[in-house]
Amino acid sequence: MGAGVGSSRYLEIAEALRKSILGGEYPVGARLPSESDLAARWSVSRGTVRQAVGLLASDGLIGSRQGARRVVLRQERRHSFQQLNSFAQWAQALGCEVSSRILSRTSRPATAEESSRLGVAPDSEVLYVVRVRRLDGEPVMVERTAYTDWVAPVVRALPDDVVSIMDSIAENADIVAHYGEHLIDAVAAGSEDARLLRVRRGSPLLRQRHLTYTAAGRPIEWTDDRYRAGSVAFSVSNSAAATPLERHAGPEVTPQPPRPEQPQ
């Protein structure tokens, strides 16, 4: 690819392995080569290989148990929670044609929730933007965002059909989103939602509220995205091994069963 030119070694290895899995070289259920094998093959130490496979494991692509070789669990690419931050990036990865239109940009005082989430004074001004996003022409999501005053000038200067506001901010103002926090629930479509998404009022929408920070922990935006039901599903994978802390909370942990399970 050449994308990761100066990238770290372990990122290269992870990407190569990912490609092999997605490409079918290691089908679902197959066992990956051992860490020592991979280390020798790439001329790196075992620790570096472990960083690489750790990435894939956190994506839910492969699983591991102490003593047994790593196993391929899935062979799909999908909207993982790792890339929640950018609708545009996700849509392009899916190969869909994505378009957006900003319907309104208004400066107004922050609401109580906005000032609390963004950590600004209750009466300070925010830039409120309403946007509709489409996949292959179909309206799929309504986005209502409050931007803090210090990014507002940049957002105000963008054209109505900008694809990725966050990417534009990064280019034009050197402000990079580093952390994100997401709340996901379901709501009924309001009358504006219904009109914009072409659904009936009261029909279910998947809502993702989202706070974005810079690297220094300074809030950038607070946004309320509403997806038409059926158009989008979030997916996440996890494993018991990845969260041993929580698992150990019980009174006692049952030992690994010696029961032989033929893999069907």
Add this chain to the structure above:
Amino acid sequence: MGAGVGSSRYLEIAEALRKSILGGEYPVGARLPSESDLAARWSVSRGTVRQAVGLLASDGLIGSRQGARRVVLRQERRHSFQQLNSFAQWAQALGCEVSSRILSRTSRPATAEESSRLGVAPDSEVLYVVRVRRLDGEPVMVERTAYTDWVAPVVRALPDDVVSIMDSIAENADIVAHYGEHLIDAVAAGSEDARLLRVRRGSPLLRQRHLTYTAAGRPIEWTDDRYRAGSVAFSVSNSAAATPLERHAGPEVTPQPPRPEQPQ
């Protein structure tokens, strides 16, 4: 506690740090001691400390940037995606009184979706269980689960008010859930949903469909949980640093801005 008696060193350290953050010793925005400090304080190597703080970072509790000290981002415990697998565990962590009631247990042929998800023959029998779960007496979630035939006997033997089916299976049959996959979207309440959750038909529900595997990759159950809107929200945190692979896909990465950001 005494839970993590023989646990690994890095788990102890992570738990201690987590407790310090949750307890307010390191408030939001505070900087953690440096890795070397922590290593010295716990008499471990820096690598071990890094494993510990890595856990907290993946929970979204702390953030990090190369060169700067780690920073506390949040001071809350909440329904993280790491513990999606167990409603019971989550509810107890919240301090709510949780109760459940199994409404029906029927053996029937698997539907097309069930056989596909569970990887069984299209005509094979599954045990279909419908359950209502309450928080503090309020019905909050309807759970419809298809269990594969090899766990069905265990499930059939459980009482109607069992709190955690997966925990019971682990105790009674030494079958441990290791991996999970979750799909989250929004649906309208059907008539049964409406009756059980005491909402109007057609009102929005948050749906979490969920496939559980054993360590060997053998499917255990496929379940469709529907939460009443407003009762539950899923939350997830992420950071750019945690997914460098995806971020490097762009044409060029803007360097870290030297812009001084006072933390407000």
Add this chain to the structure above:
DNA sequence: GATGCCAGCTTGTATGAACAAGTGACACCC
């Protein structure tokens, strides 16, 4: 007084080694 630079601190990446713990398959014995 404002600006720029630098030295020291901190995190990120990588190596190589060692031991613990769990798995899987083979050989063996009854």
Add this chain to the structure above:
DNA sequence: GGGTGTCACTTGTTCATACAAGCTGGCATC
């Protein structure tokens, strides 16, 4: 033949070290 035990292999955990890359604050300079 079936059960059992052994053993090589594999992953999990930890250590000590080294260098690269980025940040911070203070100092020197203008």
